[in-house]
Amino acid sequence: MTYAIDFGTSNTLVARWNYATQAAEAVLLPGHSVGFGEVPALVPSLVYVEDASVPLVVVGQQVRDRGFDGVGDRRFFSRFKRGIGATVQGYLPELDGCSLSFETIGRWFLQALLKELKHTSGGDLAQGLIFTVPVDSFETYRSWLLQVCTGFEIQQIRLLDEPTAAALGYGVADRPLILVIDFGGGTLDLSLVELKTNQRQSHPLGLILKWGDRQWAASDNQRPRTARVIAKAGLNLGGTDIDHWIVDEWVKRGMSANSLLLRLAERLKIQLSQQPYAQEVYFDSETFTTLELGLERSELEEILRQQQFFQRLDAALTQVLQQARRQGITPDAIEAVLLVGGTTQMPAVQKWVAEYFDRAKISGQHPFTAVAMGALAVTQGLELKDFLYHSYGIRFWDAKLNRHGWHPIIQRGQPYPMAEPVELILGASTEGQPSIELVIGELGEEQGGVEIFFDGDRLITRSVGERTVQPLNDTPQGKTLARLDPPGYPGSDRIRVLFQVDGDRQLRVTVDDLLTQERLINNQIVTQLR
Numbered sequence: 001m002t003y004a005i006d007f008g009t010s011n012t013l014v015a016r017w018n019y020a021t022q023a024a025e026a027v028l029l030p031g032h033s034v035g036f037g038e039v040p041a042l043v044p045s046l047v048y049v050e051d052a053s054v055p056l057v058v059v060g061q062q063v064r065d066r067g068f069d070g071v072g073d074r075r076f077f078s079r080f081k082r083g084i085g086a087t088v089q090g091y092l093p094e095l096d097g098c099s100l101s102f103e104t105i106g107r108w109f110l111q112a113l114l115k116e117l118k119h120t121s122g123g124d125l126a127q128g129l130i131f132t133v134p135v136d137s138f139e140t141y142r143s144w145l146l147q148v149c150t151g152f153e154i155q156q157i158r159l160l161d162e163p164t165a166a167a168l169g170y171g172v173a174d175r176p177l178i179l180v181i182d183f184g185g186g187t188l189d190l191s192l193v194e195l196k197t198n199q200r201q202s203h204p205l206g207l208i209l210k211w212g213d214r215q216w217a218a219s220d221n222q223r224p225r226t227a228r229v230i231a232k233a234g235l236n237l238g239g240t241d242i243d244h245w246i247v248d249e250w251v252k253r254g255m256s257a258n259s260l261l262l263r264l265a266e267r268l269k270i271q272l273s274q275q276p277y278a279q280e281v282y283f284d285s286e287t288f289t290t291l292e293l294g295l296e297r298s299e300l301e302e303i304l305r306q307q308q309f310f311q312r313l314d315a316a317l318t319q320v321l322q323q324a325r326r327q328g329i330t331p332d333a334i335e336a337v338l339l340v341g342g343t344t345q346m347p348a349v350q351k352w353v354a355e356y357f358d359r360a361k362i363s364g365q366h367p368f369t370a371v372a373m374g375a376l377a378v379t380q381g382l383e384l385k386d387f388l389y390h391s392y393g394i395r396f397w398d399a400k401l402n403r404h405g406w407h408p409i410i411q412r413g414q415p416y417p418m419a420e421p422v423e424l425i426l427g428a429s430t431e432g433q434p435s436i437e438l439v440i441g442e443l444g445e446e447q448g449g450v451e452i453f454f455d456g457d458r459l460i461t462r463s464v465g466e467r468t469v470q471p472l473n474d475t476p477q478g479k480t481l482a483r484l485d486p487p488g489y490p491g492s493d494r495i496r497v498l499f500q501v502d503g504d505r506q507l508r509v510t511v512d513d514l515l516t517q518e519r520l521i522n523n524q525i526v527t528q529l530r
Helices: 061-065 102-120 139-148 162-170 239-252 259-271 297-306 309-325 347-354 370-379
Strands: 002-007 011-018 023-026 034-036 039-044 046-051 056-059 076-078 128-133 157-161 177-183 188-197 225-235 277-284 289-296 336-340 383-385 391-398 403-410 422-427 433-437 440-455 458-471 480-488 493-501 506-513 518-528
Touching: 002 102, 002 162, 002 370, 011 102, 011 370, 023 370, 039 061, 046 061, 046 102, 056 061, 056 102, 102 139, 128 139, 128 162, 128 370, 139 157, 157 162, 157 370, 162 177, 162 188, 162 225, 162 336, 162 370, 188 309, 225 309, 239 259, 239 297, 259 277, 259 289, 289 297, 297 309, 297 347, 309 347, 336 347, 336 370, 403 422, 403 440, 403 493, 480 493, 480 506, 480 518
Parallel strands: 002 128, 128 157, 177 336, 225 383
Antiparallel strands: 002 011, 011 023, 011 039, 034 039, 046 056, 046 076, 177 188, 188 225, 277 289, 391 403, 391 440, 422 493, 433 480, 440 458, 493 506, 506 518
8 A cells, every 4th residue: 555645734634545446545544633625534733742751642633632732732732844944943842851843743743643554554554655745845854754754664755746746636637737836834835837648658648647536547558647847936834824914913902812812813714715704702811701703804815915925925926937938938828727725725815826827727626635645646657757946056165255155066947867967177275185075055045135334425235145055965974075196286177076966866976086087986976955
């Protein structure tokens, strides 16, 4: 049996491919799952820590059923996915003498699901497991997911971008160029994906991938299909932010913020997707008064405008469309727009999408199942072709600025496996240099800033950019590539380095010594890329 897990900020879904029925199906985890709309098996992404030293935790719907999601309980955790892999962790309490992290809470949550899944499946987890991951996640997040599975004896673990999985899950038969808008509790991911069959394949795509009855009809003699990601963009923005904005508005009116108020805000927001006005009753434990909380859809949309919500959506979509235009693809060429995640159910979001695309192209009938179900498509003979979302570079010493800088070697958007390697010629930087060291970094976007200085009596401001970088191999063992014999000296070229990315996103290097004409390293793996 092969399973897929869509680990979400608000909810998590486990699905499996049933080879007996040749159908994808959601997996009900007793006690952890809760019925919601089209899916009777969503698991709320909640954790309550009973004893951190053991550890002993309660997860999923059991947290709510046992009343552990109460006001201000420091043992209750929600929306922890957003902090996993983040540079700034924020405050987490120490429990039972143990220091906690978002990675720890997330690991306990997923491992509890895996234990329950192993129990309900009769111990059959060895065949395969697929995790879907956000489009803008750093490699540390992906590595963390693999560590979560340590000890479960799973033979094969695969990772797939959430937008790509959603595209496969919807299986749009006659519209091969599609835009996936995955808008959940914590992130917004947009991905322009091309689905197509092998050019020698005579059958149309509709005969191969079918979503209507949630079955894929694939025969053994059919050639692999390919899913090529053309453009991507991501934002750390989701339904959780909207919940907090609603609470902030209530705080301005004199109410005290707490976790119960946050839950009520979420419930009102969900109700407003179906009706123009929503109401909930709230008991204030500080004043011992009962209040009726009401919210109109127009009020919610005004809160969104005040938070520049739509401007941020515009910027993300513009980034995707610009990437597409550079490849000769215009917005009119997009044949389908797929809505995934609970936040896409908001009328304001659907209206925003309709301002860019014809309503006939927009589909949103499977907002909660498309990602997990689509991930299972990779088990049915599908070949994925993707590109690197981040740029990568090597660290160097900038003598002018007296600090380290980064020289890009592989640009974002590079398809892999690479057809041709990237060549770099390097010389020694010090007298008698005994070895060559290279630190590889994952290059983030430049963050804007302003430099202020005086020119005579004039005050001048100038925009400057600061690039965020995550080193991937900055350890004594990881960054040392090759020994130089004889040692190197400045002033002449000494080595040629060939960089290549293979089909598993592994960065490989080949190093030739130009002085001795010897090959020092041949196709060695340096680090894993995103």
